[in-house]
Amino acid sequence: MGRGRRFLRRSRGLADTILGGWQLSGTARAYTGQPFTVRTVDVDEGIGESERPNRIRKGVPAALTGKRGVDFPWFDLTAFEQVPCANPGQGGTCLERSEYGFLPFDFGNAGRNILDGPGLVAVNLGLRKNVRMGEQRSLQVRLDAFNVLNRTNFRLPDNYFNGITGGLINRVGDSGNQGGPRVFQAGVTYRF
Numbered sequence: 001m002g003r004g005r006r007f008l009r010r011s012r013g014l015a016d017t018i019l020g021g022w023q024l025s026g027t028a029r030a031y032t033g034q035p036f037t038v039r040t041v042d043v044d045e046g047i048g049e050s051e052r053p054n055r056i057r058k059g060v061p062a063a064l065t066g067k068r069g070v071d072f073p074w075f076d077l078t079a080f081e082q083v084p085c086a087n088p089g090q091g092g093t094c095l096e097r098s099e100y101g102f103l104p105f106d107f108g109n110a111g112r113n114i115l116d117g118p119g120l121v122a123v124n125l126g127l128r129k130n131v132r133m134g135e136q137r138s139l140q141v142r143l144d145a146f147n148v149l150n151r152t153n154f155r156l157p158d159n160y161f162n163g164i165t166g167g168l169i170n171r172v173g174d175s176g177n178q179g180g181p182r183v184f185q186a187g188v189t190y191r192f
Contacts, residue, residue, distance in 0.1 A: 052108035073167025
């Protein structure tokens with residue numbers, strides 16, 4: 001916008017200094033959720049017990065009131081069953097016998113990366129004002145906004161289906177560009 005540009009191309013003097021030379025730029029990213037693997041706590045891998053559970057159902061919970069992963073688990077914890085342990089009666093959360101016929105020392109049938117975590121959306125904007133000061137000098141004032149929508153982007157949930165915090169999300173993106181809180185940044189550049 002300003003002299004020699006598409007909008008306000010005939011402006012001169014103070015009007016061109018104030019209204020001309022503005023640039024707006026931006027980026028937007030939208031990703032589906034990152035896949036993750038469901039695991040079991042309290043297994044003895046040293047004797048051959050499997051960390052992967054058995055999958056009984058799909059694992060995606062029915063719609064409930066509230067925020068998935070915060071108010072209730074991100075995935076259906078009851079859709080998985082721990083592989084039976086080799087030494088029942090040794091304590092822990094060991095499953096002594098499976099009602100679905102799974103045997104000790106078998107690998108759980110839940111595959112790798114079978115569920116998806118929350119998606120990510122981040123919109124960043126940049127506003128620049130360029131002021132020419134003669135032939136070889138210029139001044140640029142800029143304002144950048146990361147995650148301008150201030151959208152909370154959650155990290156992966158706790159992937160242990162039988163743990164205390166199983167299926168719950170307790171982390172968000174670290175910085176504005178990765179989906180953390182909105183971040184503004186300002187700068188001035190003088191070229192001579």
